[in-house]
Amino acid sequence: MHIRRCACLAPALLLGLTCLCLSRAGAQATSNLLTNPGAETGDLTGWTVGGNSNPGVDNGSFDPGINPHSGTYDFYGHTGSLGTLTQNVTLVGNQGITATEIDSGTLLAGFSFWEQGLNQGTPSDDASVTLDFLDVGSTSIGTFSSPEIDSHNGIWENYSNSIPIPTGTRSIDYTINFIRHAGSDNDSFVDDNSLTVILPAASAVPEPGSYALLALGLPLVGLVARRRRA
Ligand SMILES: [Ca+2]
Incomplete structure (x- = not known):
């Protein structure tokens, strides 16, 4: 590590x-394994777009009053029922992580993100994050999704968790899900994503x-x- x-x-x-x-x-952790975790490149560098809403990068102009959690940019859903941004993170050799460590079954994936949405009642447009654990053949061997975080009263809300990394995992797909619940626009915003690998003290x-x-x-x-x- x-x-x-x-x-x-x-x-x-x-x-x-x-x-x-x-x-x-x-207990110790790698630093953030995500590229462009908070949209500060001003574009979608590192992220692959999915869904139908064409999610992108915002600077506070899409919904006036909703400014980035930090920096100049954040990610947002745009227009449509569902948008996703996915980043594949290779583990072996990344910051010293070894296959042996992963296959010991003791490593954790720690992740965190911030969400805010336009106030359109409960629920408003919101967001979740899904971790998909992929083996050497890029086949999914485990998945975990956060609950939908629905913060629509002018403040950003954080969600964080630590999930055991299944034995055999070689990469993780980190996916932001922008989910529309009201209107035609997808007014959900996400900023400051983090994915780390944690080795508990017990091991x-x-x-x-x-x-x-x-x-x-x-x-x-x-x-x-x-x-x-x-
Ligand atoms: Ca940002």
Whole structure:
């Protein structure tokens, strides 16, 4: 994994010359694996359009008063009953994620997004996010969808969750679903998407580099012991 925390054990016997780095001593996560997660490129870079509403990027002009959650742009549904934006994220080799780690069955997919819609009563146009876990042949082996987030009182609402990554997963399709409930326009907006891979603390194991350090340290232990005897 890309982010590592080291718990350095520096017993006096080793005179501080080495340490055993227990990687993953606590829960840790990759950084955001999504490209253009908050539409700040000003276009749909990284995203594939689906559905019938032709979702796109907005700068606060589609529905005056609904401005991006952060930055200059957000994603919106446009016009039609359903629009989707999908991004496929390859896992193996991405920020150090390995197939072995995935197939241990201990990794989690953490995801988060913000939603706001035009106030057209309950329900108003809203949005959800679906995670589709794909195997090496890009066949779906598991899926999870958030509930529809329907925030239509002038504020953005966040949804976040962590889902176990099925053994055999090699990539994840992250899909934003813009869902129309009123009128002809699809007035749902999404911003600041995040997808991370999390390794829970319970699965912390020394990694190969730690064994190398340990191997380096053991002769030093013997050297110090011999000097003490002398
Ligand atoms: Ca944004």
